Amino acid sequence: MSSRRWPAGEDGEGAPRPAGPVQVEELAAGRRSFLRTAAAGAAVAALSGCGDSLEDFFRRRFKELSPEEVARVLERVERRNKERFGKDTTVRADGARPGVEFGYGLDISRCVGCRRCVYACVKENNQSREHPQIHWIQVLEMEKDHGVDLAHADLYYEADAVPRPGKFYFPVQCQQCRNPPCVKTCPTQATWKEPDGIVVIDYDWCIGCRCCMSACPYGARHFNWAVPTLPPEELNPDQHYLGNRPRPKGVVEKCTFCIQRTRRGRYPACVEICPVGARKFGNLLDPESEIRKVMETKRVFIFKEDLATHPQFYYFYAT
Amino acid sequence: MPRTIAKLVLAAALLGPAATGRAAEAGTPAAGPAGGREKLVQAETPPFSEGIFPCSSCHGDLPKNGARRELAFHDEQQSIFSHDPEHLWCLDCHDLQDRDVLHLINGTKVPFAESYRLCGQCHGDKLRDWRLGIHGKRIGQWDGAKVYFLCVNCHNPHSPRFKGVTNVVVEGKATVAPSLEFLKPEPRPRRPEEQRR
Amino acid sequence: MSGVSEFLRGSVREVTTGKRGYWLWVGFLLAAVVVGGVSYAQQARQGLIATNMRDDVSWAFYIGNFTFLVGVAAAAVLLVVPAYVYQWKPIKEVVVLGELLAVSALTMCLLFIAADMGHPERFLHIVPIVGSPNWPRSMLTWDALVLNAYLVLNLVLVLYLLFRTYRGQPYHRKVFLPLVMLSIPTAISTHTVTAFLYNGMASRPYWNASILAPRFIASAFCSGPAVMIVLFQLLRRTFRFEIKDEAIWKIAELMAYAMFLNLFLLGAELFKEYYSAGEHLLYTQYYWQGIGGHRALVPYAWLSLSCSVLAFVLFLVPRTRRSFPTLNLGCLLIWAGVYIEKGMGLIIPGFTPSTLGQIYPYTPTAVEWGVAIGVFGVGFLVFTVLVKIAVPILVGTFRAPGAIATGHDTPEGPGAH
Numbered sequence: 001m002s003s004r005r006w007p008a009g010e011d012g013e014g015a016p017r018p019a020g021p022v023q024v025e026e027l028a029a030g031r032r033s034f035l036r037t038a039a040a041g042a043a044v045a046a047l048s049g050c051g052d053s054l055e056d057f058f059r060r061r062f063k064e065l066s067p068e069e070v071a072r073v074l075e076r077v078e079r080r081n082k083e084r085f086g087k088d089t090t091v092r093a094d095g096a097r098p099g100v101e102f103g104y105g106l107d108i109s110r111c112v113g114c115r116r117c118v119y120a121c122v123k124e125n126n127q128s129r130e131h132p133q134i135h136w137i138q139v140l141e142m143e144k145d146h147g148v149d150l151a152h153a154d155l156y157y158e159a160d161a162v163p164r165p166g167k168f169y170f171p172v173q174c175q176q177c178r179n180p181p182c183v184k185t186c187p188t189q190a191t192w193k194e195p196d197g198i199v200v201i202d203y204d205w206c207i208g209c210r211c212c213m214s215a216c217p218y219g220a221r222h223f224n225w226a227v228p229t230l231p232p233e234e235l236n237p238d239q240h241y242l243g244n245r246p247r248p249k250g251v252v253e254k255c256t257f258c259i260q261r262t263r264r265g266r267y268p269a270c271v272e273i274c275p276v277g278a279r280k281f282g283n284l285l286d287p288e289s290e291i292r293k294v295m296e297t298k299r300v301f302i303f304k305e306d307l308a309t310h311p312q313f314y315y316f317y318a319t
Numbered sequence: 320m321p322r323t324i325a326k327l328v329l330a331a332a333l334l335g336p337a338a339t340g341r342a343a344e345a346g347t348p349a350a351g352p353a354g355g356r357e358k359l360v361q362a363e364t365p366p367f368s369e370g371i372f373p374c375s376s377c378h379g380d381l382p383k384n385g386a387r388r389e390l391a392f393h394d395e396q397q398s399i400f401s402h403d404p405e406h407l408w409c410l411d412c413h414d415l416q417d418r419d420v421l422h423l424i425n426g427t428k429v430p431f432a433e434s435y436r437l438c439g440q441c442h443g444d445k446l447r448d449w450r451l452g453i454h455g456k457r458i459g460q461w462d463g464a465k466v467y468f469l470c471v472n473c474h475n476p477h478s479p480r481f482k483g484v485t486n487v488v489v490e491g492k493a494t495v496a497p498s499l500e501f502l503k504p505e506p507r508p509r510r511p512e513e514q515r516r
Numbered sequence: 517m518s519g520v521s522e523f524l525r526g527s528v529r530e531v532t533t534g535k536r537g538y539w540l541w542v543g544f545l546l547a548a549v550v551v552g553g554v555s556y557a558q559q560a561r562q563g564l565i566a567t568n569m570r571d572d573v574s575w576a577f578y579i580g581n582f583t584f585l586v587g588v589a590a591a592a593v594l595l596v597v598p599a600y601v602y603q604w605k606p607i608k609e610v611v612v613l614g615e616l617l618a619v620s621a622l623t624m625c626l627l628f629i630a631a632d633m634g635h636p637e638r639f640l641h642i643v644p645i646v647g648s649p650n651w652p653r654s655m656l657t658w659d660a661l662v663l664n665a666y667l668v669l670n671l672v673l674v675l676y677l678l679f680r681t682y683r684g685q686p687y688h689r690k691v692f693l694p695l696v697m698l699s700i701p702t703a704i705s706t707h708t709v710t711a712f713l714y715n716g717m718a719s720r721p722y723w724n725a726s727i728l729a730p731r732f733i734a735s736a737f738c739s740g741p742a743v744m745i746v747l748f749q750l751l752r753r754t755f756r757f758e759i760k761d762e763a764i765w766k767i768a769e770l771m772a773y774a775m776f777l778n779l780f781l782l783g784a785e786l787f788k789e790y791y792s793a794g795e796h797l798l799y800t801q802y803y804w805q806g807i808g809g810h811r812a813l814v815p816y817a818w819l820s821l822s823c824s825v826l827a828f829v830l831f832l833v834p835r836t837r838r839s840f841p842t843l844n845l846g847c848l849l850i851w852a853g854v855y856i857e858k859g860m861g862l863i864i865p866g867f868t869p870s871t872l873g874q875i876y877p878y879t880p881t882a883v884e885w886g887v888a889i890g891v892f893g894v895g896f897l898v899f900t901v902l903v904k905i906a907v908p909i910l911v912g913t914f915r916a917p918g919a920i921a922t923g924h925d926t927p928e929g930p931g932a933h
Binding site for chain 3: 027061131132138140149150151152153155156172181184185186187188189190205207208209210211213214215216217219221222223224225226227248250251252265307308
């Protein structure tokens with residue numbers, strides 16, 4: 001809460017501060033005229049700084065907003081993006097398409113652990129690069145003679161070439177559970193499951209209590225421990241309000257199946273970048289989709305199935 | 320004679336779906352290797368080595384010698400050849416008469432853009448999975464036009480075991496080609512204790 | 517209401533008059549508060565990255581302190597039942613002091629929560645009507661509800677009792693006793709709901725054990741009343757505060773039973789983990805033995821156990837229980853034991869190893885220590901101020917002008933309570 005505006009800082013401290021009275025360089029003749037100018041300056045500062053913040057403070061939940069209010073909110077986000085990064089962005093709020101239930105398949109007989117998906121996701125979704133470094137996808141190196149066993153899993157593997165002998169690779173990201181423990185524990189309903197299956201977060205409603213992070217069995221939720229470090233030249237301007245728009249500090253974020261892409265029919269960034277085609281994505285309700293074919297012809301399994309989270313994310317071995 | 324005809328008919332019947340489908344492939348957005356419902360677009364041309372295609376530019380004039388031997392040219396492929404080298408050699412896939420095409424077991428000519436039909440003769444399970452989109456990569460729209468990649472975009476047919484891929488430019492178009500080196504992984508994530516202030 | 521302004525003025529007078537010892541204590545607490553303020557300012561500026569919490573261990577020092585203090589708050593009022601049953605005279609004093617302790621502990625709880633949140637200014641989002649609380653599914657909304665209800669209940673009770681006594685008026689038993697009786701289930705529910713918050717997370721096998729709620733109650737019963745024991749002795753010496761040795765020894769005896777239960781439940785949990793030896797043993801193992809080279813918590817585990825066992829012995833043996841030096845040592849030991857158990861022993865092993873099997877050895881930063889010191893400073897300061905006002909009222913030296921300055925006032929109705 002370092003900004004002099006009130007309430008402080010929820011939109012990121014990168015925004016320029018309004019000129020306060022102490023910065024007014026008035027060589028006023030008399031003390032009274034100086035005070036008058038100072039008072040006017042303070043009022044202007046308070047109003048310009050408070051305008052956005054006041055509206056934020058008193059607004060309702062995103063799900064309760066009317067279309068006009070949503071349009072105003074999106075416009076405000078675009079304006080703030082411009083202030084923070086100096087770039088024009090498009091922030092959309094596409095809803096879920098009827099008749100769509102997303103499914104994700106991950107072929108662990110193919111994944112070679114190259115981590116291209118991790119960094120494609122970082123670029124596509126505007127994650128903080130450092131301080132803190134946030135990765136929505138975490139690739140675990142596991143041992144072939146132990147199978148999928150977290151007691152023998154290494155997130156921090158380094159190599160000159162992958163795959164390493166005797167190892168296989170197991171990427172983990174938000175499983176978009178049908179019975180999400182995070183949604184259950186969130187005290188403010190800042191996170192919820194959309195009809196197409198994506199579990200989303202309203203970054204402007206989240207209070208940063210991190211209950212959801214404790215509740216998630218997959219370590220899929222990540223916290224902005226500081227104002228995210230996001231170089232303006234790397235900003236992805238094509239954004240979704242519930243997805244990859246730049247986040248403020250102090251809120252939780254996670255994989256949204258690239259909601260800004262998938263709701264417009266495109267594959268998520270991780271699916272497209274994977275050099276071995278280990279990632280499959282589609283509509284579970286479409287019998288001709290790749291993911292349905294996977295489920296029919298291969299044997300899928302659920303990560304931590306005993307927790308009955310019923311994810312929309314399926315692991316399989318093609319061979 | 321009737322037996323040969325019968326064999327040919329049987330072969331045509333077996334390869335029927337692929338054979339009939341082939342006319343519409345290679346760049347058109349209609350029926351693709353999966354056979355019809357989605358829009359499947361082939362990714363750009365097969366990743367030929369620079370300046371090598373069309374092969375007939377050299378082989379048009381050269382004598383056609385079908386005897387199995389070590390070649391004086393094409394060392395790039397010969398030196399790495401590991402595609403069952405005990406039993407296979409160049410002309411088991413490359414056509415002796417027309418070097419601009421490949422041939423199936425029964426002699427049917429197949430353009431390079433349909434090389435998957437060749438691979439699928441032995442690797443039928445991979446072909447089946449590839450047609451469904453389970454094997455190999457697709458990009459584009461999950462609900463619409465998808466771009467698919469040929470086997471040879473990821474597997475060097477002369478040394479097919481997957482190692483890595485690189486982005487290349489072939490005839491002015493960007494595509495992917497198999498590399499001879501394994502992929503180097505991207506940097507590991509920072510440990511939490513490395514993210515101190 | 518007439519007399520309120522005099523009451524307030526008189527309270528201010530009580531708080532601002534004191535001997536050197538009092539002022540040294542207040543000065544010390546104010547220094548602690550300043551340390552806290554400076555630390556929190558740094559955290560507010562930098563973000564929570566100023567702590568050592570990261571994605572792998574997303575709750576740590578602040579929440580550990582919060583959990584411990586919820587237990588203290590709950591236990592303080594639980595003395596009411598034995599006070600009533602064993603007919604300690606005067607029950608009023610025990611109840612009031614217990615509630616003052618509860619109020620102070622709850623203040624600290626709320627401050628720790630606020631310090632831990634990424635956006636404390638968005639607290640309205642959890643309030644009904646203006647916000648959207650995820651009630652009844654989210655245990656945190658229950659926690660917020662019960663903690664605030666308990667705080668309000670205690671404040672109402674205390675203010676009612678003190679104000680009536682201050683004015684020399686009897687308090688209505690029909691008002692006082694039902695509220696007191698209500699505070700007991702409320703107290704138990706605060707700690708149970710907090711336990712359920714952890715217990716309900718299937719993602720954290722270390723917490724996802726039915727034994728957690730009973731363990732919370734047992735450890736609360738151990739640690740909370742220890743403060744009361746020390747406090748009663750202090751008040752006996754500084755004010756003419758009548759409470760018999762037997763009453764203090766009775767509290768200690770009850771605590772001994774609670775300590776046994778606490779140790780028994782710990783043993784039950786250790787048996788289950790080590791005997792079945794599934795992969796979930798890893799969390800318990802990290803705490804008591806360490807995993808690989810990671811042994812940061814191990815000394816604390818054994819220290820906590822030693823303190824708890826030693827305190828149990830001191831409280832169990834009548835000779836050491838009745839001797840005030842060993843009794844007070846026991847109080848200190850059980851506080852240390854339960855404090856470590858609820859902080860390092862509960863929160864950190866719940867997160868280590870992480871959900872993906874990785875180990876992050878967490879230790880608090882200077883900022884976290886600073887904020888915690890500040891919060892404890894505020895809590896102790898609140899308690900000091902409240903006691904400084906309440907005790908003179910209870911012993912009769914602080915009365916409304918014109919009120920009868922007697923010792924202990926009786927309630928309305930026949931017979932003493």
